[in-house]
Amino acid sequence: MPEIITFYLFAALTVVASLLVIGQRNPMYSVMLLIVSFGGLSGLYIQLEAPFVAVAQIIIYAGAIMVLFLFVVMLLNAPKEDAADWDRTHPLRQPGVTRWGTVLAGLLIVQLTTALLAVREFNTPVGAQSDASTVNSVHDMGRSIFTRHTFAFEATSLLILVAMVGAVVLARREGDQ
Amino acid sequence: MIPLSHYLILSATLFAIGAAGVFLRKNLITILLSVEIMLNAVNLTFVAFSRFAGDLDGQIITFFVMTVAAAEAAVGLALVIALFRHRESLNPDAFTSLKW
Amino acid sequence: MLALIPLLPFAGFVVNATLGRRLPKSVSGGLASLVMLASFVISVMSVMQIAGRPVGERAIQELLYTWIASGDLKIDVAFRVDTLSAVMILVITGIGSLIHIYSTAYMHDESDGEFARYFSYLNLFASFMLVLVLGANFPLMFVGWEGVGLCSYLLIGFWFKKKSANDAGKKAFVVNRIGDYAFLLGMFALFAKFGTLDFQQIASAVSRLPPEATFGILSVTTLLLFIGATGKSAQIPLYVWLPDAMEGPTPVSALIHAATMVTAGVYMIGRNAVLFEHAPQTMLIVAVIGAATALMAGTIGLVQNDIKRVLAYSTVSQLGYMFLAMGVGAFGAGIFHLYTHAFFKALLFLGSGAVIHALHGEQDIRNMGGLRKELPITFWTFVIGAVAIAGIPPLAGFFSKDEILFETYVEGHQILWVVGMITAVLTATYMFRLVFLTFWGERRQEAPAAQDSHGHATAPSHGHGSSSHLHDAPPAMALALIVLAIGSVAAGWIGVPHALGGHNELHTWLEPAFSAPAAGAAAEGATAAAEGEAAAGSHETLERMLMGVSSLGAAAGIWFAYFVWVKRRSIAENAAREFAPIHRLLLNKYYVDEIYDAALVQPIKVASQEGLWRGFDVKIIDGAVNGAAAIVNSSATLLRRLQTGSVRTYAGSLFVGVVAILAYYLWL
Numbered sequence: 001m002p003e004i005i006t007f008y009l010f011a012a013l014t015v016v017a018s019l020l021v022i023g024q025r026n027p028m029y030s031v032m033l034l035i036v037s038f039g040g041l042s043g044l045y046i047q048l049e050a051p052f053v054a055v056a057q058i059i060i061y062a063g064a065i066m067v068l069f070l071f072v073v074m075l076l077n078a079p080k081e082d083a084a085d086w087d088r089t090h091p092l093r094q095p096g097v098t099r100w101g102t103v104l105a106g107l108l109i110v111q112l113t114t115a116l117l118a119v120r121e122f123n124t125p126v127g128a129q130s131d132a133s134t135v136n137s138v139h140d141m142g143r144s145i146f147t148r149h150t151f152a153f154e155a156t157s158l159l160i161l162v163a164m165v166g167a168v169v170l171a172r173r174e175g176d177q
Numbered sequence: 178m179i180p181l182s183h184y185l186i187l188s189a190t191l192f193a194i195g196a197a198g199v200f201l202r203k204n205l206i207t208i209l210l211s212v213e214i215m216l217n218a219v220n221l222t223f224v225a226f227s228r229f230a231g232d233l234d235g236q237i238i239t240f241f242v243m244t245v246a247a248a249e250a251a252v253g254l255a256l257v258i259a260l261f262r263h264r265e266s267l268n269p270d271a272f273t274s275l276k277w
Numbered sequence: 278m279l280a281l282i283p284l285l286p287f288a289g290f291v292v293n294a295t296l297g298r299r300l301p302k303s304v305s306g307g308l309a310s311l312v313m314l315a316s317f318v319i320s321v322m323s324v325m326q327i328a329g330r331p332v333g334e335r336a337i338q339e340l341l342y343t344w345i346a347s348g349d350l351k352i353d354v355a356f357r358v359d360t361l362s363a364v365m366i367l368v369i370t371g372i373g374s375l376i377h378i379y380s381t382a383y384m385h386d387e388s389d390g391e392f393a394r395y396f397s398y399l400n401l402f403a404s405f406m407l408v409l410v411l412g413a414n415f416p417l418m419f420v421g422w423e424g425v426g427l428c429s430y431l432l433i434g435f436w437f438k439k440k441s442a443n444d445a446g447k448k449a450f451v452v453n454r455i456g457d458y459a460f461l462l463g464m465f466a467l468f469a470k471f472g473t474l475d476f477q478q479i480a481s482a483v484s485r486l487p488p489e490a491t492f493g494i495l496s497v498t499t500l501l502l503f504i505g506a507t508g509k510s511a512q513i514p515l516y517v518w519l520p521d522a523m524e525g526p527t528p529v530s531a532l533i534h535a536a537t538m539v540t541a542g543v544y545m546i547g548r549n550a551v552l553f554e555h556a557p558q559t560m561l562i563v564a565v566i567g568a569a570t571a572l573m574a575g576t577i578g579l580v581q582n583d584i585k586r587v588l589a590y591s592t593v594s595q596l597g598y599m600f601l602a603m604g605v606g607a608f609g610a611g612i613f614h615l616y617t618h619a620f621f622k623a624l625l626f627l628g629s630g631a632v633i634h635a636l637h638g639e640q641d642i643r644n645m646g647g648l649r650k651e652l653p654i655t656f657w658t659f660v661i662g663a664v665a666i667a668g669i670p671p672l673a674g675f676f677s678k679d680e681i682l683f684e685t686y687v688e689g690h691q692i693l694w695v696v697g698m699i700t701a702v703l704t705a706t707y708m709f710r711l712v713f714l715t716f717w718g719e720r721r722q723e724a725p726a727a728q729d730s731h732g733h734a735t736a737p738s739h740g741h742g743s744s745s746h747l748h749d750a751p752p753a754m755a756l757a758l759i760v761l762a763i764g765s766v767a768a769g770w771i772g773v774p775h776a777l778g779g780h781n782e783l784h785t786w787l788e789p790a791f792s793a794p795a796a797g798a799a800a801e802g803a804t805a806a807a808e809g810e811a812a813a814g815s816h817e818t819l820e821r822m823l824m825g826v827s828s829l830g831a832a833a834g835i836w837f838a839y840f841v842w843v844k845r846r847s848i849a850e851n852a853a854r855e856f857a858p859i860h861r862l863l864l865n866k867y868y869v870d871e872i873y874d875a876a877l878v879q880p881i882k883v884a885s886q887e888g889l890w891r892g893f894d895v896k897i898i899d900g901a902v903n904g905a906a907a908i909v910n911s912s913a914t915l916l917r918r919l920q921t922g923s924v925r926t927y928a929g930s931l932f933v934g935v936v937a938i939l940a941y942y943l944w945l
Contacts, residue, residue: 007179011187018191018214022198027206034210041217048184048228053220053239060243065213065250072254073206076261101200101925104932105193111939112189116182144233145240156244163248170255173262199928208924273922 006047014040031069038062052138184225191218205257205267209250216246279339279356281319282366283407285312289400297393305389306381309396313377313403317370324363335360335789338413338477345416349472357413357476361547361790364612364783365410365540368619372536373403375757379627380528382753383634395435395526402428406537410544415464415474418545422460422509425538426453432533433525445521452518456508463501470494480551488555499552499559506542511593512570512600517870519593523585527630530585535592535622540615543599550608550791564604564685568696571597573867575703579710580853580863583640584629587711591666592622594700598681601697607684608791609784613772614681616783617673620768621665624761628659631750631758632715642714649716651747656716658758663712665765667705668831670824673769679827680774683820701827705834713842774820 017037024030038061045054145153191214198211220239227235257267264271289312297305327335336359345352358366377399384395402425409421427450434446468474471482489495506512511519511534522534533539546553546563553560571594578590595618602611633640635652649656665672668679678701686694750758772783841848853860862868919930 003179007183011183015187015190015194018194021214022194022202022207022211024207027204027210030207030210034213037214038217041221044184044187044221045224047179048224050224050227050236050239053224053236056240056243057220060247061213061217065247068250068254069206069210072258076258076267098201101929101932102197104929104936105197105200107936108196108932108939109189109193111936111943112192113186115939115943116185116189141233141236141240145237149237152241156241159248160244163251167251167255170252171258196932200925200932269924272924275920276922277917277920 003047006043010040010043010047013037014044027073028070031066031073034069035062035066038066052141181225181229185222188218188222188225191215191221203268203270205260205269206254208269209253209257212253213246213250216242278319279323279337279358279411280341282316282323282356282370282411283404285316285319286400286407287404288312290397290404293393293397293400297397298390300389300393302381302385302389302392305393305396306377306384309400310374310377310381312400313370313374316403316407317367317374320363320366320370323358324367327358327360327363332789350468352414352416352474354417355413355475356411358411359790360786360788361544361612362410364616364787365544366407368616369403369406369410369537372619372623372761373532375760376528376532376536376623376627379531379630379754379757380526382751383528383630384526395432398428398431398435399529399532402432402533402538406541409541413476415467415476418548419457419460419464422505422541423457425533425541426450426457426509429453429522429533429538432529433522435525435529439524442524445518445524449518449522452515453508456505456515458505459501459508460505463498463505466494466498466501470498476548479549483552483555486555488557490557492558495552496556496558499549499556500562502545502549503542503559503563506545506600507566508542510539510542510596510600512542512596513566513573516570516574516593517873520586520589520866523583523589527585527626527633530589531623531626531630534589535626536619539592539596540599540619543596543603543611543615546600546603547608547612547791553603554606560604560606562604564601564690564693567597567600567602567604568693568700569597570594571601571700572696572703575700575707577863577866578707579703580860582643584632584642584645584711584715585626585640587642587707588622588625588629591625591704591708594704595622595666598678598697598700601685601693602681605685605688605690605693607681607688609787610677610680610684612787613783614677617665617677617765617768620761620764621662621672621674624658624662624758624765625666627754627757627761628655628662631655631754632659634754635747635749642711644722645715645720646718647716647720648747652716652749654749654755654758658762659716660712661762662765663708666708667835668701668827669835670828671766671769673765673767675824675828675831676769676772676774679820679824680772682827683774683816683823686823687816687819698827698830702830702834705831706838709835709838710842713838717843775817777821777824 014037017033017040021030021033021037024033038057042054042057042062045051045057195211195213195215195218198214199208202208202211220242223235223239223242225235227233227239260272261267289309293300293305293309300308323337327337336357338355338357341354341356343351344354377396380395380399384392387395405421405424405428407421409418409425412418412421430446430450433449434442436442437446464474467479471479473479473482483495486495504515508515519534519539523530525533553563574590574593574597578587578594581587581590595614599611599614599618602608602614632645632648632652632655635648635655636645639645661672665674668675670676682694682697682701685697749755772781774781865871921927
């Protein structure tokens with residue numbers, strides 16, 4: 001019973017925060033709300049018995065990526081979208097991408113939901129197959145990453161290097177050494 | 178005992194919210210944030226399936242997805258900075274020089 | 278060895294075509310004549326080789342190699358000398374050599390390059406003509422057939438800087454081509470029916486069939502072949518190119534349009550005598566067209582004023598006689614006339630060439646006269662030729678023409694005989710009109726001042742006025758004239774009929790070539806001889822009577838010409854004025870060219886220009902090509918709207934893709 005409550009609590013938190021993220025005028029607020037959303041997700045991960053992922057979510061996503069976003073927002077002194085820019089009409093009334101994009105998004109939800117509900121095994125409760133031995137620990141994850149998925153790990157490290165160099169190059173002011 | 182489908186529906190909803198955000202917002206940074214929402218929705222799916230199958234592979238994938246998301250956010254924001262320097266605007270409709 | 282006969286002139290062509298420009302005239306002309314003489318020598322040797330054999334075996338066939346072997350079709354490059362082609366090769370190489378020698382003098386005023394070009398074409402022509410007569414099957418003959426057509430075009434248009442020469446060359450080629458098309462269809466039909474195109478095989482296959490009573494496949498095939506012959510041999514309806522072909526140099530007219538190429542049609546029918554004999558309907562058509570052409574051309578020749586045109590129409594008329602002979606079944610007579618005609622017509626043309634050469638390019642007989650004393654050699658040889666063609670015994674033309682007329686009468690075609698008789702009288706008349714106007718009396722200048730329409734390309738090199746001394750034929754030309762004159766007198770003596778006490782050796786010689794091979798040719802020869810003896814007895818008196826009639830007719834024609842054009846010139850002028858419409862009709866050649874132009878040429882031209890060019894080519898083909906480009910253009914214009922430059926649209930298209938794929942997998 002308590003699981004159901006926590007689930008719906010965290011789920012509601014995540015969804016509401018996400019909706020507000022895309023609804024805010026001020027990008028600063030958007031970033032903050034997204035951090036809240038990540039917090040909710042983290043709770044969901046804990047409920048799914050994935051402690052490492054939950055903690056990684058907080059450290060990496062909320063702690064590093066969002067801070068990066070904040071830096072950029074503050075650096076650019078990103079202006080609030082003016083009232084003139086900010087169109088308060090209903091998205092389905094706006095021309096072009098906005099209208100069709102919303103329609104597509106709705107269509108996407110419908111498709112995904114149909115797909116998911118069609119498969120009956122998904123209705124089995126998640127925890128039904130679990131037992132103590134499958135409590136996932138960092139130890140087991142580490143072993144798996146460094147033995148079975150070593151190649152992916154190394155590749156990812158290369159990817160980060162490239163991203164770093166790329167970011168530096170792209171953001172450099174022209175004319176600088 | 179929460180069935181898997183609940184998690185999946187939640188994840189689908191989050192994904193759709195992110196997608197809607199990409200189309201509706203006229204601010205580059207907000208668009209990038211919506212992309213992050215989509216990535217997180219996918220992460221949730223992976224972890225849910227991992228729990229459902231009793232396997233660790235889903236979580237490992239999530240680990241890598243997060244890394245890639247970080248790299249992508251970094252490069253994306255660098256691009257935004259570079260673009261902002263050109264046009265002094267964060268409106269994607271201002272960058273249409275590649276128009277036919 | 279047979280292959281050398283056409284190959285030697287071909288070698289001459291190659292040398293003159295490649296190196297000719299750098300060779301002096303004596304070398305290029307001498308080489309060309311030399312290869313012709315060599316070819317003549319080898320021809321004589323081949324003929325003597327077969328003459329030494331018994332009657333049934335007088336043929337040599339040499340296979341060089343297999344040209345095409347595809348499915349059922351097998352075409353060999355094989356040359357055959359039998360009694361018929363023996364006559365042909367002797368005529369071609371013999372008279373050809375004489376004309377080559379004549380040309381070295383006639384064309385002397387040309388530049389070195391042009392001189393060599395002329396001789397290269399002439400050698401090439403000889404080579405192709407020899408392939409035509411030596412070929413042992415239809416395709417090889419057709420190669421020669423087309424080749425001589427090509428050389429005719431090249432030589433008619435030799436002075437290509439003149440528009441009229443170019444037009445005449447093109448006209449010859451195109452009209453020939455129409456005939457060739459029919460010839461090809463005939464070949465296809467033959468192959469479809471008999472599965473082979475070899476002359477001997479076709480003859481033996483046909484001989485097993487009965488002659489066709491109705492207009493069946495054999496008649497159609499032979500008719501198609503005959504249409505091809507009308508094109509090459511200038512009969513109705515495809516004769517219109519021959520008079521225009523006089524734009525070419527006179528030796529060309531002598532060789533190609535009198536002695537050799539135009540006889541190709543006659544030869545073709547002779548070669549396929551067995552086939553034609555089995556299609557009596559077509560034979561009748563051949564005879565009628567031959568006779569009609571002879572008469573028509575004779576009437577036109579009566580009023581023409583250009584010396585070469587008179588001779589051209591005379592050629593058409595004499596060819597009509599040959600086809601008349603072939604049509605009534607007297608193949609030997611037709612070939613006999615071909616052979617004698619080669620002598621006196623070549624002589625007449627070369628003689629006219631000597632006249633033109635002496636007068637520095639004048640060709641209108643109204644401007645001639647009085648040349649009898651100034652050009653004696655030319656005059657006497659010309660008169661000999663005229664007497665021969667008129668059919669006065671004992672010159673060559675008498676025997677051959679008479680045999681044709683006799684055979685026509687005996688085979689029951691009395692109407693055609695009458696036509697032939699009238700034409701014979703006309704022949705004598707117009708020929709001697711030509712002689713009298715050209716050589717008799719005093720020099721005149723009656724023709725209206727026309728532009729220089731002659732082909733004699735260079736300015737007078739002698740610097741003489743019209744009243745001073747004229748040059749008779751130079752030695753090279755005189756030699757040819759004299760040899761041909763001797764031939765015109767004596768050539769007929771190998772065909773003296775039994776009625777006059779001769780043995781008609783030529784007829785016996787040619788007989789095996791016109792019968793089916795191995796069908797007891799020896800036996801045929803014997804029985805034919807026996808029959809000939811038996812029949813001759815009863816027909817001899819008839820023959821002598823007919824000979825008397827035709828000789829009288831010829832003499833009457835000559836006397837008439839003398840009376841009108843020497844004694845009382847005014848008769849001719851009054852007649853021309855009183856019968857002006859008829860005179861105009863004849864002068865304008867019955868307006869046949871104009872009729873063809875209006876009925877055929879203009880409609881084709883308009884249809885091609887408006888219909889095919891503007892309609893089809895420009896609108897449809899260009900339209901398709903341009904349309905393809907236009908479609909690409911418009912679709913590209915449409916598609917490039919996808920490139921909005923807006924990131925959000927691109928993201929949108931991504932999502933469209935995702936949604937579409939999901940929809941496909943979920944619901945389809």
